[in-house]
Amino acid sequence: xxxxxxxxxxxxxxxxxxxxxxxxxxxxxxxxxxxxxxxxxxxxxxxxxxxxxxxxxxxxxxxxxxxxxxxxxxxxxxxxxxxxxxxxxxxxxxxxxxxxxxxxxxxxxxxxxxxxxxxxxxxxxxxxxxxxxxxxxxxxxxxxxxxxxxxxxxxxxxxxxxxxxxxxxxxxxxxxxxxxxxxxxxxxxxxxxxxxxxxxxxxxxxxxxxxxxxxxxxxxxxxxxxxxxxxxxxxxxxxxxxxxxxxxxxxxxxxxxxxxxxxxxxxxxxxxxxxxxxxxxxxxxxxxxxxxxxxxxxxxxxxxxxxxxxxxxxxxxxxxxxxxxxxxxxxxxxxxxxxxxxxxxxxxxxxxxxxxxxxxxxxxxxxxxxxxxxxxxxxxxxxxxxxxxxxxxxxxxxxxxxxxxxxxxxxxxxxxxxxxxxxxxxxxxxxxxxxxxxxxxxxxxxxxxxxxxxxxxxxxxxxxxxxxxxxxxxxxxxxxxxxxxxxxxxxxxxxxxxxxxxxxxxxxxxxxxxxxxxxxxxxxxxxxxxxxxxxxxxxxxxxxxxxxxxxxxxxxxxxxxxxxxxxxxxxxxxxxxxxxxxxxxxxxxxxxxxxxxxxxxxxxxxxxxxxxxxxxxxxxxxxxxxxxxxxxxxxxxxxxxxxxxxxxxxxxxxxxxxxxxxxxxxxxxxxxxxxxxxxxxxxxxxxxxxxxxxxxxxxxxxxxxxxxx
Numbered sequence: 242x243x244x245x246x247x248x249x250x251x252x253x254x255x256x257x258x259x260x261x262x263x264x265x266x267x268x269x270x271x272x273x274x275x276x277x278x279x280x281x282x283x284x285x286x287x288x289x290x291x292x293x294x295x296x297x298x299x300x301x302x303x304x305x306x307x308x309x310x311x312x313x314x315x316x317x318x319x320x321x322x323x324x325x326x327x328x329x330x331x332x333x334x335x336x337x338x339x340x341x342x343x344x345x346x347x348x349x350x351x352x353x354x355x356x357x358x359x360x361x362x363x364x365x366x367x368x369x370x371x372x373x374x375x376x377x378x379x380x381x382x383x384x385x386x387x388x389x390x391x392x393x394x395x396x397x398x399x400x401x402x403x404x405x406x407x408x409x410x411x412x413x414x415x416x417x418x419x420x421x422x423x424x425x426x427x428x429x430x431x432x433x434x435x436x437x438x439x440x441x442x443x444x445x446x447x448x449x450x451x452x453x454x455x456x457x458x459x460x461x462x463x464x465x466x467x468x469x470x471x472x473x474x475x476x477x478x479x480x481x482x483x484x485x486x487x488x489x490x491x492x493x494x495x496x497x498x499x500x501x502x503x504x505x506x507x508x509x510x511x512x513x514x515x516x517x518x519x520x521x522x523x524x525x526x527x528x529x530x531x532x533x534x535x536x537x538x539x540x541x542x543x544x545x546x547x548x549x550x551x552x553x554x555x556x557x558x559x560x561x562x563x564x565x566x567x568x569x570x571x572x573x574x575x576x577x578x579x580x581x582x583x584x585x586x587x588x589x590x591x592x593x594x595x596x597x598x599x600x601x602x603x604x605x606x607x608x609x610x611x612x613x614x615x616x617x618x619x620x621x622x623x624x625x626x627x628x629x630x631x632x633x634x635x636x637x638x639x640x641x642x643x644x645x646x647x648x649x650x651x652x653x654x655x656x657x658x659x660x661x662x663x664x665x666x667x668x669x670x671x672x673x674x675x676x677x678x679x680x681x682x683x684x685x686x687x688x689x690x691x692x693x694x695x696x697x698x699x700x701x702x703x704x705x706x707x708x709x710x711x712x713x714x715x716x717x718x719x720x721x722x723x724x725x726x727x728x729x730x731x732x733x734x735x736x737x738x739x740x741x742x743x744x745x746x747x748x749x750x751x752x753x754x755x756x757x758x759x760x761x762x763x764x765x766x767x768x769x770x771x772x773x774x775x776x777x778x779x780x781x782x783x784x785x786x787x788x789x790x791x792x793x794x795x796x797x798x799x800x801x802x803x804x805x806x807x808x809x810x811x812x813x814x815x816x817x818x819x820x821x822x823x824x825x826x827x828x829x830x831x832x833x834x835x836x837x838x839x840x841x842x843x844x845x846x847x848x849x850x851x852x853x854x855x856x857x858x859x860x861x862x863x864x865x866x867x868x869x870x871x872x873x874x875x876x877x878x879x880x881x882x883x884x885x886x887x888x889x890x891x892x893x894x895x896x897x898x899x900x901x902x903x904x905x906x907x908x909x910x911x912x913x914x915x916x917x918x919x920x921x922x923x924x925x926x927x928x929x930x931x932x933x934x935x936x937x938x939x940x941x942x943x944x945x946x947x948x949x950x
Contacts, residue, residue: 259307259308259310259311260307262291262311263311263315266288266291266311266315266316267315267319269284269287269288269291270284270288270316270319270323272284273285273288273337273340273341274334274337281336281337281340285340285343285344288316288344289344289347291316292312292316292344292347292348292351293351294308295308295309295311295312296308296309296351296352309352309355309357309360312348312352312360313357313359313360316344316348317345317348317359317360317361320341320344320345320348321345321429321430321433323337323338323341324338324341324342324345324430324433324434324437325338325433325434325436325437325440338437339382342378342381342382342434343378343379343382345361345378345430346368346378346379348360348361349361349362349364349365349368349378350365350368350370353365358423358425358426359425361423361425361426361429361430363421363422363423363426364422364426364430364431366399367396367399375395377392377395377396378392380392380395381393381434386469386471386472387471389438389472390471390472390475393435393472393475393476393478393479394475394479396431396435396479396482397475397478397479397482400422400479400482400483400485400486401482422486424487424488424491427483427486427487427491428487428491428495431483432480432483432495435476435479435480435483436476436480436516437476438469438472438473438475438476438512439473439476439477439480439509439512439513439516440502440506440509440513441509473512474512474515476512476516477512477515477516477519478519480495480516480519480520481519481520481522481523482523484496484519484520484523485523485525489526489562492520492523492524492526493565493570495520496517496520496521496570497569497570497573499513499516499517499520500517500570500573500574500577503517503577514577514603514605514606515605517574517577517606517609518605518606518608518609521574521609521610521612521613522609522612524613524616526562527562563617566617567641574606574610574613575610577603577606578602578603578606578607578610578649578652579600579601579602579603579652579656580600580601580603581598581599581600581601582598582599582600582601599662600656601665602653602656602665602668602669602672604668604671604672604675607649607653607672607676608672608675608676608679610649611646611649611676611679611680612679614641614642614645614646614649615642615679615680617640617641617642618640618641618642646680646684646687647687647691649676650673650676650687650688650691651691651695653669653672653673653676654669654673654691654692654695654696655695656668656669657669657670657695657696657701657704657705657708658695658696658701658704660700660770663770663771666704666772670707670708670711671711673688673708673711673712674711674712674714674715675715676688677712677715677716678715678716678718681716681731681734682716682717682731682734682735682737682738683734685712685716685734685735685737685738686737686738686741688712689709689712689738689741689742689745690741692705692708692709692745693705693741693744693745696708698753699757700770700772700773702748702749702752702753702754702757703754703770703772703773704770704772705745705749706745706746706749706754706772706777706779706780706783707772707779709742709745709746709779709780709783710779710780710782710783710786713742713783713786713787714786716731716735717731717735717786717789717790720732720790728790728845728846729792729846731790732790732791732792732846733792735787735790735791735792735806736791736792736806736809739787739791739806739809739810740809742783742787743809743810743813744942746780746783746784747813749777749780750777750780750829750833751817751826751829755777755829757773777829781832781833781836782836784810784833784836784837784840785836785837785839785840786840787810787840788807788810788836788837788838788839788840788841788844789839789840789841789843789844790840790844791806791807791810791844791846792806792846793806793807793841793844793846793847793853793854794806794807794846794853795807795808795853795856795857796853807841807857810837811834811837811861814830814833814834815861817830818830818865
């Protein structure tokens with residue numbers, strides 16, 4: 242055969258035999274959409290026979306790739322588009338989509354030994370011919386929803402087993418090699434299959450697609466949401482496992498698509514928000530290069546792995562990932578923290594007033610964004626946008642977490658101002674508590690500072706006391722069973738927040754908030770918000786939590802440059818007692834001290850400082866029991882009396898009192914005068930660092946607030 246004369250008759254027959262089936266292939270694919278079940282089943286059987294025939298021809302003629310190319314370049318792309326290639330949302334009905342998934346599974350089963358990545362033979366471990374109950378594709382097309390949920394759960398388990406492996410003794414489960422899927426299979430096959438329940442529930446995909454811009458779409462979603470909710474939630478959890486395996490380019494594409502889908506598909510907003518959070522939790526890419534190692538979303542990889550991962554053919558360099566996050570992704574994610582909602586209030590005569598614009602918090606986005614900030618804590622700002630050798634900022638440059646966290650906290654605290662809707666306040670309060678628990682007591686002063694600045698008047702003071710109590714509960718939740726070194730570390734970090742916390746607690750107990758409660762009680766007015774009913778009890782409980790978790794070291798009050806946290810809690814109440822308070826104030830102080838005693842009784846650090854406990858108690862109560870200090874020693878203070886006036890005033894000032902057999906009372910003006918002259922001693926351990934006048938107290942308080950900020 243002479244090549245210059247064109248292909249021989251045998252070659253032309255091979256080409257024509259493969260190409261002549263292309264129109265028939267398209268016709269069979271079109272027939273899958275027919276409403277007649279006989280036609281669809283016949284087309285499905287014909288396509289399966291065509292796939293088997295192509296495999297047999299390829300095996301008989303090893304050098305003949307025409308039949309294999311027919312399946313790879315013509316059939317498989319059509320099947321991908323049918324199962325959800327359009328961003329996970331298939332425009333076909335569910336019956337046709339099931340047939341396309343089964344055809345794709347038949348291609349994978351038939352060409353599983355082929356090295357062609359677009360034939361997706363690496364997905365063959367998901368097919369179980371020995372046990373159909375564990376077959377992924379068969380369960381995914383099952384009519385029962387719980388079988389489809391089981392298929393997604395098994396896929397997630399396989400994906401998560403790539404690092405830890407599965408128990409090989411169980412013959413019903415795949416081995417460790419089952420999780421080694423290619424990027425093409427993850428992004429072009431598995432990802433569209435998982436996204437489909439998120440974008441459109443099974444059984445209603447046609448109606449929702451047809452009426453996606455009308456009220457019928459919302460009605461269809463409400464009618465079918467409950468049965469399909471477990472499947473959508475399972476898909477949300479599985480998409481995170483897939484995103485963890487993707488390269489940066491594909492990861493960025495799927496995250497961008499989900500972010501754009503939130504604003505376009507309002508009826509699926511709940512599941513799309515969950516998918517965004519699941520993808521954010523799967524972030525694991527390098528952002529800042531070091532000498533030997535790189536920080537990768539909480540994990541550590543070697544320099545060789547980082548360079549391989551930064552290959553432009555696979556991933557962007559670390560600096561490009563940081564720039565993409567800060568310039569494109571993070572602004573879109575931060576825009577989803579709140580959403581606008583319109584509420585129409587009815588006016589006089591039943592007429593509707595103008596709709597009021599409200600902002601509703603999305604707590605899932607807040608928590609996912611916070612985790613991302615924590616993983617990017619080593620990412621300094623700003624980063625250069627275009628350079629081959631990235632310039633690393635100075636060590637003093639604030640990290641991304643330190644730059645973003647104040648604005649994030651302020652946004653959530655502003656949601657606490659909602660006066661009419663208590664549910665919004667509960668959601669914001671719970672979100673702040675989860676953030677504080679994730680960050681730890683080190684960032685607690687920042688939370689307290691934002692609460693003090695934002696919630697500073699009227700009904701907001703009651704909300705502030707509830708929120709402080711929730712934050713303290715969240716921060717100290719894990720100290721009960723924690724080892725002693727961890728408890729000591731947490732207590733030392735918590736001590737830094739005690740001055741600012743005590744300022745807010747005192748304002749709630751003895752300030753404007755307390756006066757508001759008294760006025761409402763006198764006027765018998767119903768509290769305007771739910772938090773006003775038990776706000777003072779929350780402050781008492783906050784004191785008990787502080788006393789239970791502080792670092793008990795009263796001897797630090799005598800050291801220069803140090804302060805005792807226990808003195809910082811007790812000193813404000815002792816100073817109030819010295820100012821001759823009213824009976825109501827004395828009752829509040831008594832309750833505060835009782836709560837502090839209960840907290841110290843359960844404090845683990847008090848037992849380690851037992852030698853200081855008795856001295857601290859004696860030093861605290863001695864001034865109020867008639868003791869005073871002189872020359873650094875404690876003793877009974879005896880009032881000095883005028884000897885010259887004693888004899889002349891005894892008879893005049895004597896007053897007769899009644900006596901009984903058990904007790905005798907005698908009261909004279911001289912005795913009253915003697916007790917009045919007996920001054921109360923100063924409490925030296927608590928006054929070393931205590932302001933001596935009002936002006937100095939204001940300056941100290943202002944300096945504390947400046948340090949916290």
